[in-house]
Amino acid sequence: MDYDNGFILQKTVDWSLLNDGMTIPVSMCSLFRAWDESILTHGQSKDIKILIDGEFYDAKLKNQNFVQSNWTGHKDVIQIRYGRQSPLAVKLRAVFQKSYVYLFAQKQALGKSKRQIPLPDDLQEYIRLYLTSSPDVLCMECCSCSDYQQLAHTLSAIPEEVYEQSDDDQFFMADKTASIEEKQRLVKYRRIDRSIILTLKRFYDYRDEISGEKIGDEYGDSVVEAHHIDYFTRSQNNDSTNIIIISPNYHRIIHKSNPRFNRKKFQFEFENGEVLRLK
Numbered sequence: 001m002d003y004d005n006g007f008i009l010q011k012t013v014d015w016s017l018l019n020d021g022m023t024i025p026v027s028m029c030s031l032f033r034a035w036d037e038s039i040l041t042h043g044q045s046k047d048i049k050i051l052i053d054g055e056f057y058d059a060k061l062k063n064q065n066f067v068q069s070n071w072t073g074h075k076d077v078i079q080i081r082y083g084r085q086s087p088l089a090v091k092l093r094a095v096f097q098k099s100y101v102y103l104f105a106q107k108q109a110l111g112k113s114k115r116q117i118p119l120p121d122d123l124q125e126y127i128r129l130y131l132t133s134s135p136d137v138l139c140m141e142c143c144s145c146s147d148y149q150q151l152a153h154t155l156s157a158i159p160e161e162v163y164e165q166s167d168d169d170q171f172f173m174a175d176k177t178a179s180i181e182e183k184q185r186l187v188k189y190r191r192i193d194r195s196i197i198l199t200l201k202r203f204y205d206y207r208d209e210i211s212g213e214k215i216g217d218e219y220g221d222s223v224v225e226a227h228h229i230d231y232f233t234r235s236q237n238n239d240s241t242n243i244i245i246i247s248p249n250y251h252r253i254i255h256k257s258n259p260r261f262n263r264k265k266f267q268f269e270f271e272n273g274e275v276l277r278l279k
Contacts (some may be wrong), residue, residue, distance in 0.1 A: 005217070006035075006131035007195045010238040013099045013125040015107065015117060018092050019129040021059075021081040025240045027203040029078050030104070036135040039063055042076055050080075050088055050140045051132070052095075057088035061138075080138070092127075095142045099125045124148045124236060127194065148236055154186055158230040161255055193238050197226040200245055208247040215247045225251045229261045250276065 008030050016022060024032075032039055039046065043065035049056040064077040082088045093100045099119060106117045117126065123145055130139040155163075206222040207214050217225040224245050230237050246254075259268040259276070267277035 007192050008131060008138075008239055008257070009131045009196070009263075010126055010128045010192065011125065012119065012237065012239055014119075015094050015103045017127065018096060018103065019084045019089055024078040024080070025241055026075050026077075027200055030078065030203065031131065032078065033197065035131045039078065041077065042068065047136070048080075049137045051137055052088075052091060055091075056137075057091060058082070058086065059088055059138075060175050095144060096125050096143050098123055100226060121235075124139060126237075126239070142192065150187055151189075151236060154183065155233045155236065158233050160233050162229070163233050164226065164228070189232075189236070189238065193226075193232070196238060196240055196243060197245075197261070200243055204245050208250065209244050209278045210246055210250050210276050213247075217227055223248055227251050227254060244278065 008031050009025060013018065013276050029040075038044055039061055040063065042063055042211070045060055045062040048059050048061045050059050051057075052059060052167055059080050059082045063075070064078050064079060066074070066077065073110055100121065101119055102123055108119070125145050125148065126143050128141040128143065131138055201222070201224060202211070204216070204224075206224055208224055214222060214224075226243050227246055228229075228235070228237065229242050231245060232238065232242075254268060254276075257270055259270040265277065267275050269275055
């Protein structure tokens with residue numbers, strides 16, 4: 001069942017997803033407005049169904065009821081919640097068994113620490129979430145480690161700049177040894193990627209995240225571009241948290257120099273000591 005037109009987000013598997021739920025990134029919350037306005041009311045929650053592989057699972061969609069006076073200016077937090085023993089959590093742990101075993105072992109080693117545990121590069125798994133025509137049903141597509149690995153060969157033949165700027169036809173020409181299925185999957189990834197990018201551009205009001213400026217605004221247009229912090233051709237990471245919106249000039253400089261991105265300080269760090277920080 002294909003819900004590309006209702007695509008919301010892609011999320012890398014983590015401990016929370018496998019046990020109790022997930023938070024919708026603020027940049028993606030606006031997509032719920034046309035789907036169901038009621039969930040945007042602070043403190044509102046409702047029962048929903050999550051569709052996976054043709055089966056329905058119970059969950060709850062919540063606009064968290066935090067005390068707004070204690071968090072002035074904080075945007076609403078929309079979450080999908082379900083219990084650890086719920087059929088949905090059991091299903092996800094079965095699909096993503098490799099991730100669960102790895103994360104469980106890491107949690108045991110860390111004890112009471114609440115530090116976020118990233119998956120290693122050779123164990124990347126994720127879900128994609130889609131709206132449906134029903135305001136009570138979301139579709140979840142599960143992409144396991146084997147799905148990730150199948151695409152790695154095709155992606156290795158495509159420079160990152162080509163991936164970020166090319167149209168679908170170029171993907172079919174990128175690797176003559178790849179199967180039609182691999183190429184079609186890559187085209188789908190690119191279309192989903194463009195959906196995320198358009199949403200992020202709108203969220204940031206078409207502004208460059210480094211300078212804060214609207215590039216080309218004086219000419220009645222916008223020329224900001226999207227950059228994958230961890231290159232998609234290496235990571236297959238289409239999470240909205242892995243994409244930033246920047247000007248073409250900054251984009252070319254970053255690809256040319258390949259600086260390190262410091263996620264704690266939200267800045268690119270170049271070998272010569274120069275820094276580009278996100279506003």
